[in-house]
Amino acid sequence: MKPSIYSLTRDELIDWAVEHGEKKFRATQIWDWLYRKRVQSFEEMTNISKEFIAVLNENFCVNPLKQRIVQESADGTVKYLFELPDGMLIETVLMRQHYGLSVCVTTQVGCNIGCTFCASGLIKKQRDLNNGEITAQIMLVQKYFDERGLDERVSHVVVMGIGEPFDNYTNVLKFLRTINDDHGLAIGARHITVSTSGLAHKIKEFANEGVQVNLAVSLHAPNNDLRSSIMKINRAFPIEKLFDAIHYYIETTNRRVTFEYIMLNGVNDGVEQAKELAALLKDIKKLSYVNLIPYNPVSEHDQYSRSPKENVMAFYDTLKKNGINCVVRQEHGTDIDAACGQLRSNTMKKDKAKRAEVKA
Ligand code: SAH
Ligand code: SF4
Numbered sequence: 001m002k003p004s005i006y007s008l009t010r011d012e013l014i015d016w017a018v019e020h021g022e023k024k025f026r027a028t029q030i031w032d033w034l035y036r037k038r039v040q041s042f043e044e045m046t047n048i049s050k051e052f053i054a055v056l057n058e059n060f061c062v063n064p065l066k067q068r069i070v071q072e073s074a075d076g077t078v079k080y081l082f083e084l085p086d087g088m089l090i091e092t093v094l095m096r097q098h099y100g101l102s103v104c105v106t107t108q109v110g111c112n113i114g115c116t117f118c119a120s121g122l123i124k125k126q127r128d129l130n131n132g133e134i135t136a137q138i139m140l141v142q143k144y145f146d147e148r149g150l151d152e153r154v155s156h157v158v159v160m161g162i163g164e165p166f167d168n169y170t171n172v173l174k175f176l177r178t179i180n181d182d183h184g185l186a187i188g189a190r191h192i193t194v195s196t197s198g199l200a201h202k203i204k205e206f207a208n209e210g211v212q213v214n215l216a217v218s219l220h221a222p223n224n225d226l227r228s229s230i231m232k233i234n235r236a237f238p239i240e241k242l243f244d245a246i247h248y249y250i251e252t253t254n255r256r257v258t259f260e261y262i263m264l265n266g267v268n269d270g271v272e273q274a275k276e277l278a279a280l281l282k283d284i285k286k287l288s289y290v291n292l293i294p295y296n297p298v299s300e301h302d303q304y305s306r307s308p309k310e311n312v313m314a315f316y317d318t319l320k321k322n323g324i325n326c327v328v329r330q331e332h333g334t335d336i337d338a339a340c341g342q343l344r345s346n347t348m349k350k351d352k353a354k355r356a357e358v359k360a
């Protein structure tokens with residue numbers, strides 16, 4: 001299977017072109033065709049010689065993904081199910097925000113972190129995506145708009161699809177550098193957010209990368225007992241270790257950290273927990289931001305339900321009263337398989353049922 005040309009950073013493509021007897025600027029031209037003109041094949045690169053196009057074709061494919069399903073929601077959210085070259089399925093979501101088009105990308109096939117509320121964690125990780133496969137998701141979403149003659153650009157990216165990005169660190173970093181490159185898609189670092197379940201050592205490493213990308217941490221509980229009961233990763237990286245890394249990140253980068261907090265009815269949504277959360281964030285108040293997230297019900301996790309509005313408001317008010325910046329996250333695509341990993345797990349169930357039918 002040939003790798004995707006999207007898996008090369010610009011510097012890597014320059015080195016590769018030079019190694020194959022071309023001048024440096026040839027790589028810049030190719031990069032321009034890929035990310036500015038967004039062609040789907042090497043043959044469309046009209047200022048590249050036929051001979052070199054043949055060399056490119058021998059070594060690379062352009063986009064390694066196939067589109068399997070597209071679901072459009074009434075609010076403009078579009079959910080894509082893509083097939084990887086080895087037949088595995090991933091999903092990508094496009095959200096229309098008031099500030100532009102935002103894409104949520106997948107970084108792994110399945111997830112080993114296994115949070116008790118999440119559809120993605122239902123399926124153990126089968127493999128990491130390489131950086132080309134992550135970039136390819138953005139390129140196909142952009143193609144969807146280009147083909148419809150819509151003059152809209154993907155302006156924001158959130159790394160919040162299936163998988164734990166910091167468990168696929170090298171590929172995710174390369175992906176971030178590729179989409180941020182001024183000569184390519186040029187998506188501003190401040191328009192990119194990476195979300196982690198809290199791999200403390202990787203948060204420290206990320207602090208030292210010098211990328212200006214936003215960091216979000218999935219906290220979901222203000223103390224170890226509760227957090228360990230809903231996220232087993234907390235046993236490996238308890239709150240003390242996690243916050244040690246977060247403090248390091250803030251001191252090193254002077255950047256704000258977003259905390260994600262899913263509101264689970266009767267589990268973590270009491271005023272008591274809001275007070276505990278405010279105390280936990282007391283020292284980093286100025287550089288933290290809490291996102292209260294409505295829970296997307298997942299049928300396999302029926303022990304959880306969505307917090308009623310009054311709990312959410314009381315929680316929000318308590319945080320505000322304690323000087324914590326927070327917001328209740330707006331929902332997208334509630335009429336389609338909206339929760340992270342749901343379209344994929346539902347399609348896999350249907351495919352399995354179909355195979356059983358055929359057998360019978
Ligand atoms: N693995 C990373 C990024 C992917 S999950 C992480 O956990 O941060 C992205 C976000 O979606 C996380 O905050 C996660 O907790 C949240 N999420 C997972 N399942 C959800 C559900 N059913 N409803 C609402 N949010 C969910
Ligand atoms: Fe993995 Fe994130 Fe889902 Fe947890 S919430 S299982 S880390 S994708």
